[in-house]
Amino acid sequence: MSSNQEKDSEKSRSFIEILGDTVSEKQLIVSVVLSVAVSIGGYKLGQWVFPKFADAQMVNSYSLLLGIAGTVGILFLNSYLFRPKRVLVEDEVSAENMEDVFADLQLDAEEEIRLIHEDPVTKKELEELGVLENFKRKEGTR
Structure with missing residues (x-):
């Protein structure tokens, strides 16, 4: 792919601004879907696994902690997969x-x-x- 085609494809990508940062819509959707899936998946996994060896009254708490741990883990994965694409240019202030x-x-x-x-x-x-x-x-x- 030539550099002009790369620039054109870069311009055609759709970006939105969230919390003061500009992000790709596609990457945002993928990261949200991954985060929700892993969070809920961790909670449901905990609901299935923890009753086998934990007290019945603690199953929900442990499941919630597993879901939160999954959320933190996917946060690191998303930050690795979707690195910032901005280029910072520092000009001399005049x-x-x-x-x-x-x-x-x-x-x-x-x-x-x-x-x-x-x-x-x-x-x-x-x-x-x-x-x-x-x-x-x-x-x-x-």
């Missing part, structure tokens, strides 16, 4: 980049600068990240 970001997020730059001056914790964090200088330059251009 005053020009910040203007674009403020415009994209529909933020008021002057309000953000005022809030930074009022909050010493935020100010210190921005200094440590090396971003505060860009805010100061932006403030100086007002």
